[in-house]
Amino acid sequence: MPELLRAEALTTDLGRRAGFLRPAVSLRAVDGVTLSIAEGEAFGVVGESGCGKTTLARTLLGLQREAAGEITLGGRRVSGLAPAEARRVRADIQYVHQDPGAALDPWWRVGATLDEGLRIHGISSAEERAARIAEMLAAVGLDADFGQRYPHELSGGQQRRIGLARILLLRPKLVILDEPTAGLDLSVQASVLRLLAELRARFGLTYLFISHDLTVVRRVCDRVAVMYLGQVVEEGPAEALFANPAHPYTRALLAAAPHLDGRAAGPSLPGEPPSLRRIPAGCRFHPRCTRASALCAAQAPPMEAAGPAHQVACHHWREAA
Amino acid sequence: MDAALVIEDLAVQLRGRGEVADILDGITLTVPRGSVTGVVGESGCGKSTLLRAILGILPGRATTPRGRILFEGRDILPARAAKPHGRIGFVPQDPYLSLNPVFRAGDQILEIMRRHAPGTRAEHRAKLVELFRAVQLPDPEAALRKYPHQFSGGQRQRLLIAAALCCDPALIVADEPTTALDVTTQREVLGLLRELVRARGLSMLFVTHDFGVLASLCDEVSVLYAGRVAESGPTRAVLDTPTHPYTRMLLACHPDRAVELLGIPGAVPPATAQPAGCRFHPRCPVAQPDCRQDVPPLLPWSGGRAVACPHAARMEAHALA
Numbered sequence: 001m002p003e004l005l006r007a008e009a010l011t012t013d014l015g016r017r018a019g020f021l022r023p024a025v026s027l028r029a030v031d032g033v034t035l036s037i038a039e040g041e042a043f044g045v046v047g048e049s050g051c052g053k054t055t056l057a058r059t060l061l062g063l064q065r066e067a068a069g070e071i072t073l074g075g076r077r078v079s080g081l082a083p084a085e086a087r088r089v090r091a092d093i094q095y096v097h098q099d100p101g102a103a104l105d106p107w108w109r110v111g112a113t114l115d116e117g118l119r120i121h122g123i124s125s126a127e128e129r130a131a132r133i134a135e136m137l138a139a140v141g142l143d144a145d146f147g148q149r150y151p152h153e154l155s156g157g158q159q160r161r162i163g164l165a166r167i168l169l170l171r172p173k174l175v176i177l178d179e180p181t182a183g184l185d186l187s188v189q190a191s192v193l194r195l196l197a198e199l200r201a202r203f204g205l206t207y208l209f210i211s212h213d214l215t216v217v218r219r220v221c222d223r224v225a226v227m228y229l230g231q232v233v234e235e236g237p238a239e240a241l242f243a244n245p246a247h248p249y250t251r252a253l254l255a256a257a258p259h260l261d262g263r264a265a266g267p268s269l270p271g272e273p274p275s276l277r278r279i280p281a282g283c284r285f286h287p288r289c290t291r292a293s294a295l296c297a298a299q300a301p302p303m304e305a306a307g308p309a310h311q312v313a314c315h316h317w318r319e320a321a
Numbered sequence: 322m323d324a325a326l327v328i329e330d331l332a333v334q335l336r337g338r339g340e341v342a343d344i345l346d347g348i349t350l351t352v353p354r355g356s357v358t359g360v361v362g363e364s365g366c367g368k369s370t371l372l373r374a375i376l377g378i379l380p381g382r383a384t385t386p387r388g389r390i391l392f393e394g395r396d397i398l399p400a401r402a403a404k405p406h407g408r409i410g411f412v413p414q415d416p417y418l419s420l421n422p423v424f425r426a427g428d429q430i431l432e433i434m435r436r437h438a439p440g441t442r443a444e445h446r447a448k449l450v451e452l453f454r455a456v457q458l459p460d461p462e463a464a465l466r467k468y469p470h471q472f473s474g475g476q477r478q479r480l481l482i483a484a485a486l487c488c489d490p491a492l493i494v495a496d497e498p499t500t501a502l503d504v505t506t507q508r509e510v511l512g513l514l515r516e517l518v519r520a521r522g523l524s525m526l527f528v529t530h531d532f533g534v535l536a537s538l539c540d541e542v543s544v545l546y547a548g549r550v551a552e553s554g555p556t557r558a559v560l561d562t563p564t565h566p567y568t569r570m571l572l573a574c575h576p577d578r579a580v581e582l583l584g585i586p587g588a589v590p591p592a593t594a595q596p597a598g599c600r601f602h603p604r605c606p607v608a609q610p611d612c613r614q615d616v617p618p619l620l621p622w623s624g625g626r627a628v629a630c631p632h633a634a635r636m637e638a639h640a641l642a
Contacts, residue, residue: 048503049474155588156364185363185530190574191584212503215533219576256508258533260560260577268512269505272459273473 001038003075004206005060005093005174008034010069012052012059027276029055031230032069034303037174042200042207044221044238046214046253048273052230053210054098057176060208061095062086074173091121094172098179100163104151110162111147114169121170136165139202141195157188161195168203176208181216193220214257218242223309226250229274229284232303236310246312248289283315291316324391325492325524326352326375331388331398333370333379335592341384342592344370348388348550349619350543352492357518357525359539359556361532363571365589366545368528372496375526376411377404393491407437407488412495416477416502420469426477427465430484438488452483456513475506482513486521493518493525499534511538532575536560544568547590547600550619554626564628566605566636599630607635 010033015026030052037043045053058064060071062083071079078089097103104113111133118129134144140161146154154162160180167175180196181189193216199205211217217224218238225235226247234247245251252269271288274280280287286296295315306312331348334341345367352358362368373379375390377397390398392405413419420426427449434445446465453461456479469477478498485493495514499507515538518525529535535542535556543553544565552565563569570585572578587604590596596603602612609632619627630636 048505186532186571186574187363187585190579190582193576194582194584197582214504215576219579219582252505256504258504258507258511258531258537260532260536260572260575262536262557262560268508273475273503273506 001040003036004039004041004073005037005208006035006072007060008070008072010034010056010059010071011067012055012064013067014055014064028067028279029230029276030059033227033230033232035225035232035235037206037208039173039206040200040204041223042209042221044209044211044217044224045227046211046217046224047227048212048253050229050273050276051227053227054178055230056227057095057178057208057210060090061093061176062090063095091170092173093176094167094170094174095176096163096167096178096180098182100159101151101154101156103163103166104159106151108150109147110149110151110154114147114162114166117166117169132169133165136169139168139199140165155188156184157192160184160192164195164199168199168205171203172205174206174208176210178210179212180209181211181213189216196220214242214254215259226253229276229279231284231313233285233314234306234310234312236307236312240307240310244307246306246310246317247285247314248291248316249285252288283313291319323354324351325354326526327389327391328371328375329389329391331371331374331386331390333367333374333386334384335370335380336382336384340593343548343595344592345374345386345548346595347616348545348548350550350553351541352524352526353541354524355518355522356540357515357527357538359535359542360526360528360545361530361535361542362545363530363589365547365592367548368530368545369496371545372411372494372526372528374398375494376409407433408490408492410485410488410490410493412478412481412485412493412498414496414498414500416474416481416498419481420477422469424468425466426469426472426480427467430480430487433484434487449483449487452486453480455486455517456480456483458483473506474502475509478502478506478510479513482510482517486517491524493523495525495527497529497531500529500531507534514538532560532572533577544571547595548592549600550627550629551601552626552628552630553619554622554624558624558626562624564622564626564633564636565601565630566607566633567601569636570606607632 010030012030013026014029033056047053059066065083066079114133115129123129137144137146142161181192209221221238224238224241225232228249234250245254269288282298283296283301286292301313301315303311303313306317328348328350331345333345334343360368386398389396397405430449431445450461453464458464458476458479499510527539539556542556542559544551546567552559552568563572585604598614599612599617602608617629617631619629622628
């Protein structure tokens with residue numbers, strides 16, 4: 001499969017500019033992330049709150065300017081541009097908001113919201129816009145008369161479907177799904193996941209799937225990257241990564257996820273959740289790691305191969321295996 | 322059976338705009354002393370109204386409820402019944418919204434104790450420090466003087482657990498207390514709850530929509546659908562061999578278990594227009610003519626369970642995971 005998107009040593013700073021008597025505050029939310037997404041793939045990014053998942057997505061999308069690193073989309077270099085310009089060049093990447101209800105204007109009928117996107121992207125014929133909206137509503141499993149409804153008249157699952165229809169109208173290649181199943185009931189989640197699989201096959205989409213729900217990621221994704229404090233600590237084929245997690249953090253994360261069979265959870269993760277304001281030296285995970293040694297505190301581990309297409313950044317992954 | 326809480330045939334309706342919403346109908350469940358009983362169901366099944374009825378905070382537009390809620394030998398449901406202040410502790414869902422940001426967290430809990438617990442202010446403070454220690458908050462003395470924003474999400478949930486325990490309750494009711502937390506934090510909080518129930522001889526009613534959490538915490542479970550109990554019994558039996566068509570289809574949606582993600586056709590009926598007979602019949606694959614007229618009673622089933630479906634055996638033959 002040809003590569004669709006590549007990020008090389010991507011770094012993003014969040015913060016305020018310096019003001020009168022106020023020094024600039026900045027947090028490095030994404031620090032040296034390298035990843036490559038192949039065409040047609042579902043690529044998962046998992047990690048806890050504050051690990052930089054959403055900032056990574058916003059940077060790839062062009063909403064956030066990268067401080068360093070390079071983004072290549074379909075073989076073309078697209079980084080190094082101001083946010084407005086960057087967003088234009090990256091029209092092939094579209095983002096589905098975490099809370100699709102908040103992304104819809106409560107005063108507008110859903111159809112008008114869908115229409116606006118097409119107008120902005122230069123489809124001037126009203127008939128063509130209407131035809132494309134009707135076709136897309138059908139593709140996401142909604143009747144054409146849903147265009148006449150207001151957002152508050154939709155259920156959570158229907159709002160998700162509208163959110164998908166809205167960006168698919170723009171015919172993207174890569175769709176970034178930010179927590180697409182958060183807050184959904186189990187039966188609705190199942191139908192949304194099913195729809196995502198159908199749309200991917202039908203429109204030849206590539207997904208970047210951001211989630212903290214490991215059971216869902218395991219189900220949906222081909223490859224998975226695990227993030228901790230702004231860095232990717234492990235990456236590999238979903239099957240290999242879930243069956244043989246190499247990084248101690250991945251293990252802890254998998255052990256913490258509750259399962260239906262009620263199997264005893266693994267040892268819990270000691271220490272406080274990390275903060276970008278106090279990034280530990282050496283391996284960022286070492287203060288909470290049961291295998292940490294003096295080396296871990298002194299030196300950040302490099303990414304090394306742990307299997308076919310499976311990489312891990314840990315000094316001691318071999319011993320843990 | 323020695324029970325901490327018994328709910329018998331509870332029905333609650335809400336009035337509004339000339340409509341009557343049938344929120345709960347014929348809920349019967351028992352929380353055995355010293356155990357954790359789960360209530361699981363999707364949005365709109367009546368979980369929150371059930372909690373409100375137990376806590377005596379039904380909204381003003383609720384009609385006079387029918388049925389009984391027996392706690393410590395008394396029916397606490399009637400509006401004029403003496404409320405068991407402090408004897409029932411409540412752990413809310415969202416640790417971010419449940420504390421007033423402009424008051425010290427410790428003072429907010431001390432205020433509850435001043436109203437409902439005997440003793441002097443100094444005794445209350447000493448007890449709260451001991452409780453902070455029991456819920457494993459770091460540096461309990463200092464925690465007393467901190468504001469809510471100075472705690473992490475997991476720590477705030479621990480604060481709220483301490484608040485629920487501050488008046489020596491016999492029963493804890495918890496409303497999805499871990500949904501807002503990351504999996505590793507969730508694991509810690511669930512472990513703490515289990516430990517507190519064991520060490521203090523508490524009983525707990527735990528509302529959730531997450532079957533994984535249910536499996537790891539609850540001894541008994543009641544599955545709610547559209548305001549009625551569909552199935553109840555020991556958690557392991559219900560999860561391993563779900564019997565009611567709704568429970569079976571819902572569990573088949575779980576990514577851990579699903580062979581193919583199917584979802585459940587149709588949607589939960591609005592509370593203002595509940596179908597006659599079995600409320601699940603419009604979505605049920607094995608519905609019979611009598612399901613449209615007769616309300617199915619909760620029938621005893623193998624493994625100490627009760628199932629509200631006279632045709633559950635047909636589901637065995639139905640091709641479903």
